[in-house]
Amino acid sequence: MANKIPQVPVREQDPGVRAANFEEVSYGYDLDEARREAARCLNCKRPRCVDQCPVSIRIPDFIMKVKDGDMESAARIIAQDSLLPSICGRVCPQESQCEGACIMGIKGDPVAIGKLERFVGDWELEYGTQGHVEIVSNGHKVAVIGSGPAGLTCAADLARLGYKVTVFEALHKLGGVLQYGIPEFRLPKERVVAREIEKVKRLGVEFETDIIVGRTVTIESLMDDEGYQAVFIGSGAGLPKFMGIPGENLNGVVSANEFLTRNNLMKAYDDQTDTPVFVGRRTAVVGGGNVAMDAVRTAKRLGAEAYIVYRRSEEELPARVEEVHHAREEGIEFMMLTNPTEILGDDSGWVRGLRCVRMELGQPDESGRRSPKVIPGSEFDLDCEMVVMSLGTSPNPLIANTTEGLQTTRWGGIIADDSGCTTRRGVFAGGDAVTGAATVILAMGAGRKAASAIDGFIKLTVDN
Numbered sequence: 001m002a003n004k005i006p007q008v009p010v011r012e013q014d015p016g017v018r019a020a021n022f023e024e025v026s027y028g029y030d031l032d033e034a035r036r037e038a039a040r041c042l043n044c045k046r047p048r049c050v051d052q053c054p055v056s057i058r059i060p061d062f063i064m065k066v067k068d069g070d071m072e073s074a075a076r077i078i079a080q081d082s083l084l085p086s087i088c089g090r091v092c093p094q095e096s097q098c099e100g101a102c103i104m105g106i107k108g109d110p111v112a113i114g115k116l117e118r119f120v121g122d123w124e125l126e127y128g129t130q131g132h133v134e135i136v137s138n139g140h141k142v143a144v145i146g147s148g149p150a151g152l153t154c155a156a157d158l159a160r161l162g163y164k165v166t167v168f169e170a171l172h173k174l175g176g177v178l179q180y181g182i183p184e185f186r187l188p189k190e191r192v193v194a195r196e197i198e199k200v201k202r203l204g205v206e207f208e209t210d211i212i213v214g215r216t217v218t219i220e221s222l223m224d225d226e227g228y229q230a231v232f233i234g235s236g237a238g239l240p241k242f243m244g245i246p247g248e249n250l251n252g253v254v255s256a257n258e259f260l261t262r263n264n265l266m267k268a269y270d271d272q273t274d275t276p277v278f279v280g281r282r283t284a285v286v287g288g289g290n291v292a293m294d295a296v297r298t299a300k301r302l303g304a305e306a307y308i309v310y311r312r313s314e315e316e317l318p319a320r321v322e323e324v325h326h327a328r329e330e331g332i333e334f335m336m337l338t339n340p341t342e343i344l345g346d347d348s349g350w351v352r353g354l355r356c357v358r359m360e361l362g363q364p365d366e367s368g369r370r371s372p373k374v375i376p377g378s379e380f381d382l383d384c385e386m387v388v389m390s391l392g393t394s395p396n397p398l399i400a401n402t403t404e405g406l407q408t409t410r411w412g413g414i415i416a417d418d419s420g421c422t423t424r425r426g427v428f429a430g431g432d433a434v435t436g437a438a439t440v441i442l443a444m445g446a447g448r449k450a451a452s453a454i455d456g457f458i459k460l461t462v463d464n
């Protein structure tokens with residue numbers, strides 16, 4: 001039976017080799033492999049995979065084109081719904097979205113939708129058939145804050161509608177988390193991220209880097225002095241959280257965001273750069289999400305004996321299944337049901353260990369997850385010289401604090417309705433800045449909805 005045919009395996013760097021380099025782990029499919037994998041798709045009449053894709057990519061349609069070897073059509077079909085297929089194919093949590101719903105997955109392996117999307121996206125970047133898009137200017141100006149997936153998608157959609165769009169980015173490089181957070185070994189910066197952003201530039205979108213909105217300029221000055229008729233805030237959630245336990249001020253304690261930014265954005269791992277980075281001989285990363293996996297695998301590549309310390313069990317790990325699998329293959333040690341209570345320091349103020357307690361899972365809490373409880377008398381010390389905190393992030397309050405009438409939630413998320421409309425007229429928001437740390441595809445979806453709402457707002461209020 002068709003559904004007994006296993007997925008076409010993807011070629012990857014050998015774990016022993018890749019654990020010491022920053023080159024991409026997965027090589028992706030070649031044409032023959034992609035066509036064989038595409039042939040597994042049943043082309044369902046009511047495709048459940050599409051319902052579970054946050055931007056409803058016409059999955060079976062593009063897969064059928066891959067099966068026929070017609071990559072140009074496959075790329076065109078994906079482009080109708082997604083701007084960044086080479087990125088999403090690599091980083092989306094497919095197991096809980098499209099692939100999780102694939103009918104083939106009931107009795108065997110689901111179709112490898114993400115790897116096929118990556119193949120088509122990479123093919124498009126290489127052979128670029130979608131070419132020049134003719135755009136007629138409508139004479140209106142919109143400012144976008146942040147060049148992550150939310151900002152890029154909003155900017156591209158508005159540009160296609162004829163808006164003159166300028167993206168203001170605080171950092172010196174574009175891409176948001178795609179650039180500064182997710183490591184090179186998962187998402188190559190020049191070969192993939194920069195080239196996907198080129199597609200947005202080709203639509204006429206302008207980018208201004210090293211501009212911190214709230215410091216260099218404000219939303220008021222953009223709208224009142226520079227003539228932007230609407231603003232989209234896609235400033236993400238880059239403010240790291242700490243545990244509030246003793247010892248967090250010791251040397252050798254960092255947030256995952258800082259550790260990853262030094263390595264990805266500022267290439268500390270590369271001998272050609274002078275970015276300083278410290279890594280302990282033994283490094284403990286506290287947390288269990290994608291960010292924690294990226295940090296621990298980065299520490300390993302920098303030469304550390306690296307541990308994940310996570311207070312729940314394997315089943316609750318929020319990271320993508322593939323990242324956990326790759327981390328294990330690379331020799332990362334997982335200390336599950338373990339919670340830090342104190343970071344221990346030596347006489348010179350450097351980390352010398354992490355005091356932890358063992359946990360057990362109790363009854364499910366409001367989130368439906370079983371809540372961890374301390375096992376009395378289970379305290380122990382883990383020797384380590386570095387602790388990386390990866391406990392989630394929240395939006396930076398700078399923009400909200402400098403924009404009158406822009407309301408936020410108690411935890412700092414910008415309040416916006418489903419279309420991205422905020423409490424300040426003409427100002428829209430989406431992505432992690434609204435939801436808190438989430439996913440690339442959800443941020444893209446929010447950017448798309450906001451672009452449509454901005455278009456409606458300008459047509460209604462400015463054109464009339």
Ligand SMILES: Cc1cc2nc3c(=O)[nH]c(=O)nc-3n(C[C@H](O)[C@H](O)[C@H](O)COP(=O)(O)OP(=O)(O)OC[C@H]3O[C@@H](n4cnc5c(N)ncnc54)[C@H](O)[C@@H]3O)c2cc1C
Pocket residue numbers: 091092093145146147148149150151168169170171175176177178181182183211212213214234235236237238260290291294320396398399430431432433437438439440441443
């Ligand atoms: C290490 C890491 C790994 C991840 N792995 C995955 C994964 O595997 N799969 C997945 O789907 N998601 C993953 N995520 C989450 C995902 O990357 C985010 O949900 C997504 O990038 C959010 O997009 P965004 O556009 O809202 O914000 P961001 O990508 O955060 O972009 C916001 C941009 O706004 C800029 N900015 C902020 N403030 C200002 C200001 N005042 N003025 C000007 N510019 C400003 C920032 O510099 C940044 O470039 C990961 C996140 C991290 C940190």
Ligand code: SF4
Pocket residue numbers: 040041042043044047048049050059060063101102103104111113
């Ligand atoms: S659910 Fe699976 S088999 Fe059906 S169309 Fe989607 S990818 Fe193909």
